[in-house]
């Protein structure tokens with residue numbers, strides 16, 4: 001009774017180990033590393049499984065020890081290739097020799113024959129394009145494996161009747177078939193779904209690129225048409241100086257808008273920093289406030305600031321400006337009937353923290369989730385790119401963003417940048433400082 005429960009226990013343990021080893025391999029290694037590493041790893045997981053199965057056989061009777069060793073041997077060989085098959089057979093035979101199981105020479109002969117038959121199947125298996133073919137080939141390999149076991153068994157126990165032999169053969173065949181075929185099916189399904197999700201990702205990228213291209217041409221064409229119109233007007237004879245000046249200024253303004261749009265797209269496409277400097281956040285924020293002041297006044301928005309002095313970060317000034325402007329502009333635009341935009345700057349632990357709080361319309365959960373995705377906008381003339389640019393700049397500068405919002409109450413953008421200590425550092429030190437905290441934030 002106890003040997004039966006031991007047998008069941010060992011069988012379950014064998015299944016668990018083989019399953020865990022191969023799941024680990026198929027999930028984390030296969031297709032994610034170089035072919036050589038993949039081969040080494042499949043050899044390792046198969047060898048570990050084989051040794052484990054042999055160390056804890058299901059029944060241990062008269063030197064004959066049925067176990068699941070052939071399952072990792074066959075699966076490892078089919079996916080690893082011929083060399084892996086040879087290594088695994090050698091590992092198995094060496095361990096068998098070490099365990100001092102009788103009839104070694106017979107085992108050597110029979111497993112060599114099995115190896116030859118598997119080596120013959122491997123290229124067909126690896127070149128098979130559909131799952132059904134792979135399953136068929138794996139089943140043939142399992143059949144050969146079961147045949148070899150039966151042949152060996154004959155030497156251990158030649159007393160059995162034909163019916164007993166048949167029962168044992170069917171049991172071995174079914175177990176091995178089930179083991180090998182289920183591994184192949186699970187692995188092929190995993191591969192197919194990984195392939196599918198890679199394809200979907202590629203398509204998604206392609207779609208974003210084409211949407212971006214469509215949007216760029218639209219956004220740039222409008223100001224260019226305006227410029228063209230005014231330059232044509234400038235050619236008209238008899239214009240007064242004031243008229244000429246007005247036309248030229250309007251044309252230039254439109255060109256500025258086209259340029260700004262292109263810059264925004266390019267910043268997203270290329271968020272890496274080019275000219276890293278130490279930036280005094282206090283000064284930068286005041287500078288940017290001047291930029292948005294008239295826009296705020298136009299929307300009856302009052303700007304309030306509470307800035308701590310002497311907080312420095314490493315980054316590129318133009319990108320920081322773009323980032324702050326986008327956040328402040330969104331805050332102002334969220335308050336169509338006027339309100340208060342509050343900007344705070346403080347230093348906590350190793351972080352320089354900028355918060356931009358508005359008393360505007362706020363966002364619901366769904367809008368918050370979509371924030372930062374390209375083309376998400378709730379505005380009639382919005383591009384839905386501003387926040388995406390903010391996220392990509394902050395990430396490039398080693399920072400992170402937290403957004404809190406409540407519909408009807410307002411929104412708070414909190415931007416954390418890794419602070420640097422002194423303003424008197426070289427640009428080289430600045431960029432070094434910048435990239436070490438980057439690792440911290442990715443924890």
Ligand code: ADP
Nearest residue numbers: 330331334377378379382383384385386387411
């Ligand atoms: P755009 O401003 O062109 O719409 P953004 O990427 O800057 O594009 O913003 C995307 C959307 O996120 C906005 O349309 C708006 O719905 C929402 N949003 C961003 N900032 C705020 C804010 N401070 N308050 C409320 N909604 C905001």
Ligand code: MG
Nearest residue numbers: 326330386387
């Ligand atoms: Mg915006």
